[in-house]
Amino acid sequence: MQIELPSGLLFSRTGSYGTVAHSLLNGALLACREANETSGIGVRLLPQIRDPYEILDNYATAIQPFLDQDTHYSSTATTSVTTSKSSTGCSWRSASA
Secondary structure, eight states: OOEEEEEEEEOOOSGGGHHHHHHHHHHHHHHHHHHHHHOOSSEEEEEEEEOOTTOHHHHHHHHHHHHHTTOEEEEOOOSSEEEEEETTEEEEEETTO
8 A cells, every 4th residue: 555645835936046956856846756766665655846936925825735734845945055964854044154
């Protein structure tokens, strides 16, 4: 039996970061496809794509369905930001820091 796992992908594919976000989305979709094709653990990732259209207020609206249905999600911030892993998850710091 295979478990289907909704996997949310939040990428703003319009505006000034559209080209970069489109590439990131393609990479995430490729990773899902490869995981589905090679996974021997009985889990199938079901990508669900949302686009906040580069409007800051739309990010909360776009991600809410993922949270409501307990979807595992990947969100991007395609700006000059880097991530570092902490004991509580991901923390953000400015690239200039």
